[in-house]
Amino acid sequence: MPLSAADIIAQLTALLGANGVIGEAGQMAGYLTEPRKRFHQPASAVTLPASVEQVQAIVRWASENRVGIIPQGGNTGLVGAQVPLRGDEVIVSLARLDRIRSIDVAAGTMTAEAGVILENAHKAAEAEDTIFPLWLGSQGSARVGGLLSSNAGGVNVLAYGNARELTMGVEAVMADGRLYRGLNSLKKDNTGYDLKDLLVGAEGTLGIITAATLKIFPKPEDHETALVSIAGPEAALTLFQLLRERIGSRLNAFEIVPRIGLDMQLRQGMLDRDPSAGTSPWYALIEVSRMRGGTPGALMAAIEAAFTDSLIDNAVFAESLADRTRMWAFREQMSEVQSKEGASIKHDVSVPIAAVPQLIAEGIAAAERLAPGIRPVPFGHMGDGNIHFNFSQPVGAEPKAFMAEFDEKLHEAIYEIVLRLGGSVSAEHGIGQLKIDLLEQVKDPVALDMMRAIKSALDPNGILNPGKMLPR
Structure with missing residues (x-):
């Protein structure tokens, strides 16, 4: 017989103590609502284990009682992997596992528990004159376990790689x-399958990550940052x-943003002033790191060469930390400002880097045919082919009516272009419950069979994040 919610709460309380379980619906609300507010299911309980041993106890209990459990970090995921799907699961919050266990500067590693907030990982590394280079907009709330489970990317992938590449174990x-x-x-460790790479990016469906050994790097002496005016994605x-030819691996970030994104932020009062050199159809936000002993001015020299070749129209360089912060705020606030615009x-999505201009051109044309007046807002990681291809409703449109009429149609149009160009329908946000049906449509059938076999072998009772990632 399935356990009732009351039985679940009572048994988990006996296991963890009163401070380790939340059973009242109102107190659970913050764990159930994800950033986009697209999924609305209750949970039987929320658990707050204070140790790895308590996580083990919860999982053993769940396995014995066939209760689904959902690992949750900072609840910043955008595809619903971290919130309930069925309504009867137990959420396992890793928030209390928040210690930096060790930092080894000589080895270039930091061991952090799953509940460590990304910003705190940054601070711990910087205290040792190093950096942990995974950097994204939600770093004040995103936690290490969730970032690894979703194989997060961010703006420094170009130089340092995504979460999987930053994880040693x-x-x-x-x-x-x-x-x-x-x-x-x-x-170097060639003693069998790389199980770390299997668990990173699995969205908690194969195991619950409780800690990780992460790569840290020498702290740059300085950064050169510029906001460059360009004609468009081709330029x-x-x-x-x-x-890349002139600067090589010191090129940390190359992000593109259309002018509409800047206009939105200025209109919504999210920037105190325009950080650009002037009105332009598009902008490229570029950052180069300079290590100790390095020669300054590499980005300036490259930008001057670009001017000579007529590749850019104008540029402004960050002359202070405030300038750099403002430029990055312009990029990082792109998603937030769209919510204010309806x-x-x-x-x-991602495509081969050379196909980014074609993706943007064809995608905008397709969207405008479907919905006259729609506002295309494509932006993101030009340097690794990952574009956040977003579309805001026409000015004055009714939001619910807009979504009801165009959400599915526009997804179909954009994904058709992406797949035709050899791209991926999920670049860095994952599958979760949002894209699970889409995955079944686009993934190689043999790959899906392999994924199901792995899931069955490692989670035969199907208790780990049931219904997520893997098509039913």
């Missing part, structure tokens, strides 16, 4: 409660190639 509780002790920091691609239809 993981510790994880498996579906039967056993602890996988994989916190090694070896750069951005040519400029990116020039910068309903928006969003796509986290």
Whole structure:
């Protein structure tokens, strides 16, 4: 017989103590509502384990009682992997596992528990004159476990890689409660399957990550940051190639944003002033790191060469930390400002870098044919081909009516272009419950069979984040 919610709460309270369980619906609300507010299901309970041993105890209990459990970090995910799907699951919040266990500067590693907030990981690394380079807009609330489970990207992927590439090893509780002790920091270890890479990006469907050994890097002495005025994505691609030739691996970030995004932020009062050099159809936000002993001015010299080649129209360089902060705020506030402008239809997609201009051109044309007056707002990581291809409702449109009429149609149009160009329908946000049906449509059938076999082997009772990622 399935346990009732009351039985679940009582048994978990006996296991964890009163401070380790939330059973009242109102108190659970913050764990159930994700940033986009697209999913609305209750949970049987929320657990707050204070140790790895308590996580193991919860998982053993869940396995014995066939109760679905959902690992949750900072609840910043955008595809619903971290919130209930069925309404009877138990959420396992990792927030209390928030210690930095160790930092080894010589080895270039930091071991952090799953509940460590990304911003705190940054501070811990910087206290040792190093950096942990995973950087994204939700760093004040996103937690290490969730970032690894979704294989988060961010703006420094170009130079440092995504979460999987920044992870040396993981510790994880498996579906039967056993602890996988994989916190090694070896750069070379050919002793079998790379189980770390299997768990990172699995969205909690194969195990619950409780800690990770992460790569840290020497702290740059300085950054050169510029906001460059460009004609469009074609010019951005040519400029990116020039910068890679001249600057190489010191090129940290190359982000593109259309003028409409800047106009929205100025209109909504989200910027105290225009950070650009003047009105332009598009902008490229570029950042280069300079290590100790390095020669300053690499970005300036490259931008001057771009001017000579007529690749750019204008540019402004950050002359202070305030300037740099303002430029990055312009980029990082793009998603937030769209919510202030009404309903928006969003796509986290990637294509080969050379195909980005074609994706944007064809995608905008398709959207404008479907919905005259729609406002295209494509922006993001030009340097790795990951574009957040978003569309805001026409001015004056009724949000619910706009979404009801165009959400599905626009997804179909954009995804058709992405797949035709050899791209991915999920670049860095994951699958969760939002894209699970889409995954079944686009994923190689053999790959899906392999994924199901792995899930069955590691979670035979199907208790770990049931119904997420893997098509039913």
